[in-house]
Amino acid sequence: MENTEATLQERLRADDKKALEEVYIAHKEVFLSYASSFNVDRDVLLDIYQDSVIALFQNFVRKQTVLEKSTVKTYLFGIAKNKLYTYLKAQKRLIVTNNSFETFEEIKSEEQELTREQRLLAKYFDEISTSCQHILKLFYYRSLSIKEIVSMTQYKDENTVKSHKSRCLKRLTELIKNN
Amino acid sequence: MDREQLIQGYIEGTLTSTQQEEATKLLANDAAFKEEVSLYKDLQAAITDSERRTLKTSLQELENKTPALKKRSNFYLIAASIVVVLGIGSLFMFSSPNPEQLYASNFEVYPNTLKPVVRGDVGEEMLPFIAYETKEYDKAVVSFASILEQNDDPDIRFYYAMSLLNDSQETKALQELKVLESSNTKYLPQVYWYTALLELKKENIEASKTLLNRLIEDKALYKNREAKQLLKKLD
Numbered sequence: 001m002e003n004t005e006a007t008l009q010e011r012l013r014a015d016d017k018k019a020l021e022e023v024y025i026a027h028k029e030v031f032l033s034y035a036s037s038f039n040v041d042r043d044v045l046l047d048i049y050q051d052s053v054i055a056l057f058q059n060f061v062r063k064q065t066v067l068e069k070s071t072v073k074t075y076l077f078g079i080a081k082n083k084l085y086t087y088l089k090a091q092k093r094l095i096v097t098n099n100s101f102e103t104f105e106e107i108k109s110e111e112q113e114l115t116r117e118q119r120l121l122a123k124y125f126d127e128i129s130t131s132c133q134h135i136l137k138l139f140y141y142r143s144l145s146i147k148e149i150v151s152m153t154q155y156k157d158e159n160t161v162k163s164h165k166s167r168c169l170k171r172l173t174e175l176i177k178n179n
Numbered sequence: 180m181d182r183e184q185l186i187q188g189y190i191e192g193t194l195t196s197t198q199q200e201e202a203t204k205l206l207a208n209d210a211a212f213k214e215e216v217s218l219y220k221d222l223q224a225a226i227t228d229s230e231r232r233t234l235k236t237s238l239q240e241l242e243n244k245t246p247a248l249k250k251r252s253n254f255y256l257i258a259a260s261i262v263v264v265l266g267i268g269s270l271f272m273f274s275s276p277n278p279e280q281l282y283a284s285n286f287e288v289y290p291n292t293l294k295p296v297v298r299g300d301v302g303e304e305m306l307p308f309i310a311y312e313t314k315e316y317d318k319a320v321v322s323f324a325s326i327l328e329q330n331d332d333p334d335i336r337f338y339y340a341m342s343l344l345n346d347s348q349e350t351k352a353l354q355e356l357k358v359l360e361s362s363n364t365k366y367l368p369q370v371y372w373y374t375a376l377l378e379l380k381k382e383n384i385e386a387s388k389t390l391l392n393r394l395i396e397d398k399a400l401y402k403n404r405e406a407k408q409l410l411k412k413l414d
Contacts, residue, residue, distance in 0.1 A: 020234070021241060046242060050242070054234045058227060062223075121226075125226060140226050143187060145184065169222075
């Protein structure tokens with residue numbers, strides 16, 4: 001069991017989308033049944049659950065999270081509880097105290113509002129070629145070193161990676177300038 | 180350590196104390212360095228956001244495909260889960276695509292939508308479909324071929340081609356699909372899609388692209404999105 005948990009966390013850190021789906025499917029029904037006492041639409045609950053799974057996944061990928069005393073499930077329910085409570089508070093709804101989330105500690109996931117520059121970057125990032133998206137993602141999103149990128153892609157050497165990356169970056173900033 | 184690595188390490192907090200000192204010094208005295216650090220942070224936030232949207236779409240799609248499964252038979256459940264997994268897999272094929280991988284991530288067994296097998300119905304014309312649904316594709320091939328000898332129905336031919344394909348007789352399957360391209364089968368978008376995949380597997384990229392474009396122009400909903408995504412990867 002412990003081994004599966006460790007392997008799962010390792011796969012999440014490695015940006016394994018199948019692992020994301022597995023987590024999503026594994027805990028969905030439990031989340032929905034826990035949340036049923038709040039009388040919230042299923043669509044809203046699913047939306048909250050999806051955002052929670054994504055927040056968890058992106059934390060693993062970006063921060064290389066290692067949970068030692070906790071599990072993926074506990075972490076997920078911590079995030080989901082926080083998101084659900086935030087929603088209920090915004091709706092001025094009563095949060096019954098004796099509910100199934102009681103044992104989970106709320107975990108706040110930080111999703112910052114994008115600045116104007118960041119919004120533009122995000123918009124034009126979606127428009128550059130897949131290979132550019134890929135390399136920029138490996139460096140800026142997964143924070144892999146140039147060396148690591150060489151070892152896991154088909155690029156010849158570090159210089160090729162560097163020059164491809166800077167070409168892609170230039171392409172992206174030019175797109176913004178020209179529009 | 181070059182500047183970029185220094186910036187990456189600075190933001191990730193992985194620098195040694197000497198490097199950290201160097202970065203702090205540069206940050207205070209070098210305007211260009213300061214700007215590069217802020218660009219790094221902006222890119223990180225932007226890509227995280229873009230990635231979050233992609234993930235959201237794929238989870239929504241996964242969700243949309245799930246509820247309908249409950250009513251169907253077990254076969255559909257299995258087939259559809261393969262569809263979901265492969266479909267989602269294909270969304271995530273960001274790494275430099277190789278034709279074989281693209282083929283594998285986009286390929287899925289086409290379900291029997293022509294003559295759904297109902298319990299108790301074992302008429303002769305059902306036999307190949309039963310074989311198809313139970314994945315006995317070699318039997319399905321023989322059985323569909325004998326039906327075609329009596330009645331050259333393009334929709335039946337489509338399932339004959341699908342049986343060949345699933346029975347790993349890809350060259351024959353491709354031949355049959357090519358015949359169907361100029362037929363009046365209702366599975367024309369499917370014909371384009373599977374032909375495109377087979378051409379892709381044979382590394383005939385241009386041929387594959389032509390077919391994908393035809394599929395998109397066809398305006399049918401079938402695989403429209405996937406075709407666009409696949410095209411983008413092939414460009």
